[in-house]
Ligand SMILES: [Fe+2]
Ligand SMILES: [Fe+2]
């Protein structure tokens with residue numbers, strides 16, 4: 001997902017009886033559905049896991065602007081350009097809400113940027129694929145934001161208050177993102193055969209990476225089990241992937257597209273689709289930094305940060321001078 | 335140089351007649367920029383008619399461990415609630 005394979009430091013999931021009184025009281029509050037707020041006591045593992053998950057989520061929103069930003073100057077109409085600008089601006093907002101939520105756990109914004117720029121922190125694998133045609137912008141909104149929604153809706157009920165509240169704001173904005181993407185494709189499939197072919201090509205390239213967003217099966221993962229006990233994860237990766245496929249395949253059919261999976265078949269008994277396994281070797285390569293665009297994406301982020309240094313510094317100096325001037329004026333008036 | 339901009343808490347009045355409500359925080363070099371940034375980050379869809387920003391470091395909060403002693407005194411004073419008193423039906427609405 002936007003946060004994939006988040007580690008918890010847990011060697012095993014403790015039972016209530018194994019816990020010290022403080023930790024037990026904490027777990028009981030979570031079990032009772034209460035929210036944990038900043039500065040309240042929490043196990044170090046819970047804090048660290050949340051920092052990893054929220055910062056990774058934030059980095060994904062920020063890096064996620066890049067593939068779409070690629071098409072802002074080339075959008076086919078002024079209206080599409082304005083819509084895409086608004087969408088990409090929302091993603092910047094999402095990143096900012098999430099960085100703030102992470103900061104309540106005691107990590108600074110600069111530390112998080114440092115972790116992103118040095119390659120220590122991860123962001124979603126999906127943003128390391130290139131956007132080759134305008135249909136890719138449609139496919140991203142429809143599939144990538146669609147997959148993100150699957151994951152973000154349950155996160156609104158996450159046990160950590162600031163994260164849950166950031167998710168509420170984000171979810172309100174996401175359906176605009178998904179619809180604008182679908183609308184791009186719905187328009188293109190009514191166009192020329194060449195335009196329809198562009199849409200099919202986009203689906204062919206984005207389908208499997210979108211399924212990979214949910215991460216490999218985590219039914220046996222100790223980290224996922226621990227995250228579920230802490231209620232910072234609500235559904236297994238396979239559950240969410242199944243939901244996504246079930247929701248998306250009929251939409252692809254509506255568009256007259258072919259999902260590029262020979263194993264895709266409706267399964268009456270389970271009331272859902274059977275589908276093939278994504279290429280997990282490719283996924284791990286992308287996560288390890290060897291995707292098509294990893295170097296380009298990180299390079300763009302680093303450049304933006306370095307090129308902006310003089311501006312950030314300038315505003316800081318201006319603020320300091322203005323505040324000194326105000327202090328001198330007040331002193332003179334006294 | 336390159337020190338981090340200070341953190342600001344953002345409060346927004348959603349509609350005329352409502353209180354300002356905390357919506358989140360952001361970094362900005364000064365109050366003026368904090369307001370500008372808050373406009374972009376927190377009111378892209380007409381969410382507000384007024385914004386307050388205050389430096390996070392200027393906020394004093396009650397400590398979570400004081401929750402019991404701090405709020406207990408009001409718990410024990412049930413007579414502060416109108417439902418504490420039995421008013422006969424004949425008296426009508428009160
Ligand atoms: Fe987003
Ligand atoms: Fe997104």
Ligand SMILES: [Fe+2]
Pocket residue numbers: 091145148174177
């Ligand atoms: Fe989005």
